Amino acid sequence: MNIDIAHIEAVLFAAAKPLTYDVLADIFESPKDDIILAVKELESYLVHQNRGIRIRISGMGVELVSAPEASEYIGQIRRKEDKLSNAAMETLAVIAFKQPVTKAEVEEIRGVNSDKVLKQLLSRGLVSELGHKDSIGRPILYGTTDEFLRSVGVNSLADLHEEVTHQDDRVEGTSDMTMVTAVDTVDETEALTTNSQDVH
Structure with a gap:
């Protein structure tokens, strides 16, 4: 099944938290292997297009994060919030x-x-x-x-x-x-x- 990576991007954006491949497979009613390939395609697309967001894969799943290049500006927002002492x-x-x-x-x-x-x-x-x-x-x-x-x-x-x-x-x-x-x-x-x- 051909999965539109824009739809995966939208789902990850709306979730605002990591989603496992199994959850994504359930959402798109597609095999897990297809989801993994689509996520890799989205990851490559975001990098090559120099977008302000990136894919991060961790033990908790797949999520959207801001691009490392923007960390200086994102950090200014975070510094205004409470930090760990x-x-x-x-x-x-x-x-x-x-x-x-x-x-x-x-x-x-x-x-x-x-x-x-x-x-x-x-x-x-x-x-x-x-x-x-x-x-x-x-x-x-x-x-x-x-x-x-x-x-x-x-x-x-x-x-x-x-x-x-x-x-x-x-x-x-x-x-x-x-x-x-x-x-x-x-x-x-x-x-x-x-x-x-x-x-x-």
């Missing part, structure tokens, strides 16, 4: 590289109370409760979410660890500063994510 970024880094981890373990690494920042990360969907540790008091275990992976533009935690390896050969016992540097791409990547308001 340095404390939240540090906490997120610890959780990303030590998960599953309890609040007490996060606080032991950071040396400060993390109640407020954990609530912020939970509210933004970057961190979630994974269960309870089998120890006295059964404290809650925290870990990062698919939204976190989408925000930093990687498909898995293994990919994130690989990026850190390129920055610092000391993967085992990575310092807090190295972890924060790796996860610090959250705000930068969020600045590239396109939603309907960005395009207008």
